[in-house]
Amino acid sequence: MIETIINVILFAMLVTTAFAIVRTTRLFAVVMLSGVFSLLTAMLFVTLDAVDVAFTEAAVGAGISTVLMLGTIALTTRSTKAPTRSSTMPLVLVVLTGAVLFYGTLDMPNFGDPNAPAQVHLAPHYLTDSIEEIDVPNVVTSILASYRGFDTLGEVAVVFTAGIGVLLILSGLRRRREEEEEDEA
Amino acid sequence: MTLEFFLGHVNYWLFIILMMTGFYIVVSRGNYVKKIVGLNIFQVAVFMLYISIGKVTGGTAPIFPTDSQGKIKVDPDIVYSNPLPHVLILTAIVVGIATTSLGLALIVRIREEYNSIEEDDILEIEAAMAHAENEEHGSAMGGRA
Numbered sequence: 114m115i116e117t118i119i120n121v122i123l124f125a126m127l128v129t130t131a132f133a134i135v136r137t138t139r140l141f142a143v144v145m146l147s148g149v150f151s152l153l154t155a156m157l158f159v160t161l162d163a164v165d166v167a168f169t170e171a172a173v174g175a176g177i178s179t180v181l182m183l184g185t186i187a188l189t190t191r192s193t194k195a196p197t198r199s200s201t202m203p204l205v206l207v208v209l210t211g212a213v214l215f216y217g218t219l220d221m222p223n224f225g226d227p228n229a230p231a232q233v234h235l236a237p238h239y240l241t242d243s244i245e246e247i248d249v250p251n252v253v254t255s256i257l258a259s260y261r262g263f264d265t266l267g268e269v270a271v272v273f274t275a276g277i278g279v280l281l282i283l284s285g286l287r288r289r290r291e292e293e294e295e296d297e298a
Numbered sequence: 299m300t301l302e303f304f305l306g307h308v309n310y311w312l313f314i315i316l317m318m319t320g321f322y323i324v325v326s327r328g329n330y331v332k333k334i335v336g337l338n339i340f341q342v343a344v345f346m347l348y349i350s351i352g353k354v355t356g357g358t359a360p361i362f363p364t365d366s367q368g369k370i371k372v373d374p375d376i377v378y379s380n381p382l383p384h385v386l387i388l389t390a391i392v393v394g395i396a397t398t399s400l401g402l403a404l405i406v407r408i409r410e411e412y413n414s415i416e417e418d419d420i421l422e423i424e425a426a427m428a429h430a431e432n433e434e435h436g437s438a439m440g441g442r443a
Binding site: 131144184185198204206221227231235239244261265 | 303306310312314315317319320323325326327334335336339346349350351352353354355356357358359360361362363364370372377378379380381382383384385386387388391392393394395396397398399400402403404405407409415416
């Protein structure tokens with residue numbers, strides 16, 4: 114019961130934050146609100162038993178991505194123009210997509226159902242045999258580093274590629290700026 | 299629609315509301331930083347949906363208790379939530395920050411080139427550039443100008 118109340122309160126806060134992000138035109142406030150959103154998400158993950166995901170979301174979502182976005186608005190601009198286009202088309206699109214997704218959830222098993230297909234296939238193996246096979250108390254760790262280690266290797270490859278991409282896109286930024294200033298001077 | 303069905307599915311619908319809020323930001327707002335924030339909201343809502351699929355009623359986080367020597371104690375009475383969605387979403391969060399940082403780097407580069415990060419301004423500049431190019435080379439290429 115208490116869990117449901119916590120969930121409802123967290124949801125109300127999440128939706129309020131998201132709507133505030135829609136309305137705000139100052140980018141600094143938008144970035145801060147997105148940090149708040151990530152932190153609330155982390156709390157929700159704790160109530161859903163995903164403590165490792167909550168840690169990661171708090172560190173990456175509320176920490177690193179907020180810092181990156183602050184860096185971006187420091188290099189670009191701090192405010193946005195008020196939207197000029199009409200919002201009917203986006204609204205229709207969003208409502209339609211939402212309706213399709215809603216239709217999709219009607220077939221899903223109940224929330225928390227222990228006999229749902231997701232629960233009976235692979236998870237019991239990890240929960241019963243990983244003590245023998247891996248001997249690590251945290252099952253998430255044993256899956257991440259051992260059973261699905263290649264997944265994590267692929268993830269490292271993606272992060273490496275993204276890092277190289279960012280470096281290539283931003284390389285010479287300072288040099289070009291200095292040249293521009295010299296031209297103006 | 300029974301109450302049980304409603305309570306069992308209302309979580310999914312709330313996630314869809316969050317997801318669609320993020321989607322709305324992406325399609326209706328012209329500022330690129332805001333679009334990225336909207337994309338993040340969308341993404342996080344998908345993560346929530348995934349994690350909620352792994353939740354088992356009365357379950358706890360999938361970490362085994364250990365005794366004072368650090369040996370794992372096996373207790374068949376404890377119900378654990380499904381650890382597999384957690385692992386998949388851990389990977390997805392890190393990949394998400396990688397794509398976000400790439401997008402933000404592109405925004406910095408766009409601002410350098412166009413001196414604006416608003417979609418409307420950039421479309422206008424692009425149209426003007428295309429027009430000027432057509433003026434300059436159009437007749438040589440057999441175009442309208």
